[in-house]
Amino acid sequence: MQPWHTELLSELAQQVRVVFLALPHEASAELAPQLIAAGLVVFDLSGAFRLHDAEEHERVYGFRRSGALPQQIPYGLAEWTTLSGTESLIAVPGCYPTVANLALKPVLPLLAGTPVINAVSGVSGAGRKAAAHTSFCEVSLVAYGVASHRHQPEIAQALGRDVIFVPHLGNFKRGILATIHAPLKAGVSMDDVQAAYQQAYTKQPLVRLRQQPPAVNDVVGTAYCDIYPVVAQQHLIVCAAIDNLLKGAAAQAVQLANQYYGLASDTGLTQRGGVV
Numbered sequence: 001m002q003p004w005h006t007e008l009l010s011e012l013a014q015q016v017r018v019v020f021l022a023l024p025h026e027a028s029a030e031l032a033p034q035l036i037a038a039g040l041v042v043f044d045l046s047g048a049f050r051l052h053d054a055e056e057h058e059r060v061y062g063f064r065r066s067g068a069l070p071q072q073i074p075y076g077l078a079e080w081t082t083l084s085g086t087e088s089l090i091a092v093p094g095c096y097p098t099v100a101n102l103a104l105k106p107v108l109p110l111l112a113g114t115p116v117i118n119a120v121s122g123v124s125g126a127g128r129k130a131a132a133h134t135s136f137c138e139v140s141l142v143a144y145g146v147a148s149h150r151h152q153p154e155i156a157q158a159l160g161r162d163v164i165f166v167p168h169l170g171n172f173k174r175g176i177l178a179t180i181h182a183p184l185k186a187g188v189s190m191d192d193v194q195a196a197y198q199q200a201y202t203k204q205p206l207v208r209l210r211q212q213p214p215a216v217n218d219v220v221g222t223a224y225c226d227i228y229p230v231v232a233q234q235h236l237i238v239c240a241a242i243d244n245l246l247k248g249a250a251a252q253a254v255q256l257a258n259q260y261y262g263l264a265s266d267t268g269l270t271q272r273g274g275v276v
Helices: 006-015 025-037 054-061 095-110 151-159 190-201 246-260
Strands: 018-021 041-044 089-091 116-121 164-169 176-183 207-209 225-232 235-242
Touching: 006 025, 018 025, 018 246, 025 041, 041 246, 095 116, 095 151, 095 164, 095 176, 095 190, 095 225, 095 235, 095 246, 151 164, 190 207, 190 225, 235 246
Parallel strands: 018 041, 041 089, 116 164, 207 225
Antiparallel strands: 116 176, 176 235, 225 235
């Protein structure tokens, strides 16, 4: 491990093929074009390239992208993305969008209205910076970014429809638990819902369909997304859980790289505790 210097780029390009960027949004936006120009494949974990619309990106993230970038940048929701192995830049989704989109995409054709997403994240979702409101001993369950969180347009973009999204900060270290509800079309049954999830995820080893609502502890330290749907009063209720630092970040980036190079998507990702 060594500090990054631009003059190291030519040497780096001779030693590696893939770069995982886990940098602030502006830093990734500046560095990724340089890495691509050197012939490297970039999996970017920031929000620099997730939003396709440039004006929406500038509104949400507060800066304008520049530099030579591919015209099409895949949004890497792993279970719903097909990579050809020729892409030079892949945008790795955010943690909240990962759990929300995995929970909702299979059943979108069955919904009759706007999904409402309530999700609680552990304090690691705020990063490592020192702040009183994210100090573990000070944290109280609280909603934040209500009607203004930057992940709302990312979720809506991936689903192709608007959503109501309310994130919460919880007094635990890591993980996300989302509870999502939406009205169903007339005549949709629990059997229809279950069939939709089975069709979408039976062959996806890192999504587990549960028979009871998942707990955060079920997924912490793993690359799994656990999903439990139920129908009540002609509404769909979905409970879904991920580890925000793994399936919501590093593990999904590795999963995408596995797919990029034709490996099984769960290669190196099935041991509890992190990436092998």
